[in-house]
Amino acid sequence: MIGMDYGLHTPIRGSNPGSIFSSNVTLNKIIRIYSRLGAIDYAHKVFDTIPDQPNQFIWTALIHGHVENSNYKESLGLFRRMLRESIPPLKFTVSSILKCLSRQKRLSEGESIHGLVVKLSFELDPMVQNSLIDVYARSEEIIVARKVFDGMSHRDVVSWNSMISCYGNCYQVDAAIELFHSMPERNVVSWTAMLCGYAKTGNMEEAQNMFDEMPVRDLAAWKVMISGYMDVGNFSAACCTFNKMPSNKDIGSWNIMIAGLCKAGRLDFARDFFDRMPSRNGASWCMLIDGYVKAGDVDNARLLFDQMNDKNLVSWSTMIAGHAKNGQASHALKLFNQFKHLGIEPDESFIMTVISVCSQLGILDIAENIVSNYVQCTHFSNLHLVTSLIDMYSKCGSVERAWQVFGNVHKKDLFCYSAMIAAFANHGRGREAITLFHEMLSHNIKPDGVAFLGILTACNHGGLVNEGKEWFELMRKEFGFCRSRSTMLVWLIFSDVRVVLMMLIEL
Numbered sequence: 001m002i003g004m005d006y007g008l009h010t011p012i013r014g015s016n017p018g019s020i021f022s023s024n025v026t027l028n029k030i031i032r033i034y035s036r037l038g039a040i041d042y043a044h045k046v047f048d049t050i051p052d053q054p055n056q057f058i059w060t061a062l063i064h065g066h067v068e069n070s071n072y073k074e075s076l077g078l079f080r081r082m083l084r085e086s087i088p089p090l091k092f093t094v095s096s097i098l099k100c101l102s103r104q105k106r107l108s109e110g111e112s113i114h115g116l117v118v119k120l121s122f123e124l125d126p127m128v129q130n131s132l133i134d135v136y137a138r139s140e141e142i143i144v145a146r147k148v149f150d151g152m153s154h155r156d157v158v159s160w161n162s163m164i165s166c167y168g169n170c171y172q173v174d175a176a177i178e179l180f181h182s183m184p185e186r187n188v189v190s191w192t193a194m195l196c197g198y199a200k201t202g203n204m205e206e207a208q209n210m211f212d213e214m215p216v217r218d219l220a221a222w223k224v225m226i227s228g229y230m231d232v233g234n235f236s237a238a239c240c241t242f243n244k245m246p247s248n249k250d251i252g253s254w255n256i257m258i259a260g261l262c263k264a265g266r267l268d269f270a271r272d273f274f275d276r277m278p279s280r281n282g283a284s285w286c287m288l289i290d291g292y293v294k295a296g297d298v299d300n301a302r303l304l305f306d307q308m309n310d311k312n313l314v315s316w317s318t319m320i321a322g323h324a325k326n327g328q329a330s331h332a333l334k335l336f337n338q339f340k341h342l343g344i345e346p347d348e349s350f351i352m353t354v355i356s357v358c359s360q361l362g363i364l365d366i367a368e369n370i371v372s373n374y375v376q377c378t379h380f381s382n383l384h385l386v387t388s389l390i391d392m393y394s395k396c397g398s399v400e401r402a403w404q405v406f407g408n409v410h411k412k413d414l415f416c417y418s419a420m421i422a423a424f425a426n427h428g429r430g431r432e433a434i435t436l437f438h439e440m441l442s443h444n445i446k447p448d449g450v451a452f453l454g455i456l457t458a459c460n461h462g463g464l465v466n467e468g469k470e471w472f473e474l475m476r477k478e479f480g481f482c483r484s485r486s487t488m489l490v491w492l493i494f495s496d497v498r499v500v501l502m503m504l505i506e507l
Contacts, residue, residue: 035066040071043065102139136148168194192224199225202231227260254277286315293326302322354370355367364397452471452475
């Protein structure tokens with residue numbers, strides 16, 4: 001139903017002044033209906049075909065629609081555009097944007113919006129205050145969240161629940177329970193928030209006591225208990241709680257059991273739950289496939305993957321990564337070649353998985369093909385992906401391409417530098433590795449054991465024994481790496497790589 005074109009937006013562009021589509025109220029409702037159906041693209045089309053400047057209510061409807069459909073980048077872009085076009089935001093607009101930021105834990109932007117809240121004199125509005133508490137709570141800024149909470153003239157149950165959740169998530173259960181007992185009224189969310197706090201600290205005895213006292217239990221409360229018991233390794237209690245659940249168990253409840261059992265390596269039990277599920281979703285399949293992969297049982301993982309009817313990006317990524325991590329790079333590449341013809345848009349996680357495959361194969365042509373088809377300029381802001389690319393090119397024998405990737409990054413971190421230093425080192429370009437190490441230090445980036453391993457490898461491969469001694473002294477005196485000096489020097493002189501690897505792993 002969501003994919004259907006309802007035709008509501010087509011008459012707007014040429015509508016008459018008396019048309020229903022000239023009514024801002026009607027347009028607002030149409031955008032909200034599309035958003036609720038998950039057809040946010042159609043909602044945006046309605047917005048884009050409005051001939052005059054949309055009013056603040058229509059802007060807010062579209063921004064809120066993007067937030068509710070988890071299109072956070074689009075919602076922030078619309079909000080910035082709204083401000084640039086001098087459209088004053090509503091309290092609900094600001095609340096929606098704060099919700100967007102809280103879900104992504106984007107504290108700095110949340111603080112900026114807090115400043116805007118004060119400027120607009122929205123700081124005493126309960127809805128905006130609740131959203132601010134949520135932003136600070138999810139970023140574990142307890143003191144600021146409590147300051148907003150204490151400054152509220154009217155606190156509703158949402159305010160209390162947000163603050164209790166904040167304390168629980170930050171392991172301050174005593175403060176949470178004190179607030180819980182101070183509440184003028186509670187709902188099932190209040191009780192569940194306390195359950196989450198106890199479960200997060202591993203105190204399942206208190207969680208069970210509170211669960212037993214609950215006047216009403218919803219599905220979320222049951223899930224918290226099952227997940228909590230799984231996390232502490234009490235599988236019998238988790239199974240017992242699961243079996244006591246009302247008969248209307250949802251897929252999520254089954255998935256919690258499967259995920260916990262897979263994490264514990266109890267794949268036979270996980271498979272039993274999977275087989276007994278009345279219905280499954282993509283997550284059900286992916287969790288069990290991932291469980292087999294992590295246990296090294298790639299054959300069963302692949303059998304399950306092949307049985308899956310509606311394979312999504314996560315399932316493809318999990319299975320390709322499974323082959324790669326278990327030393328089956330050629331199988332991973334074959335699977336990737338099947339994926340290419342499906343028209344599924346890969347995300348950064350998937351791209352990094354394929355990069356890992358290329359690194360194992362060490363074939364430059366394949367690596368270049370992956371980069372040209374899937375890596376865009378915007379990906380260079382992801383330093384994890386950049387580091388993977390540098391490592392891939394190095395292992396494919398092209399230190400020049402690795403250096404080009406490195407040069408395209410404006411703000412480099414320790415891992416990025418370490419990868420490039422290792423690339424130079426492994427290709428016998430010791431002097432360039434040393435120069436890059438000096439550059440890293442000049443940017444006040446503190447090296448770790450991996451970075452020092454790279455520079456010492458460069459000295460070793462380049463026969464730079466004296467420089468290697470100097471770097472080792474720097475490790476010991478300035479950065480506190482205090483392992484056996486003689487052992488390190490023996491490695492440097494006699495190229496016993498195993499010694500230094502064992503030493504630096506312990507650092």
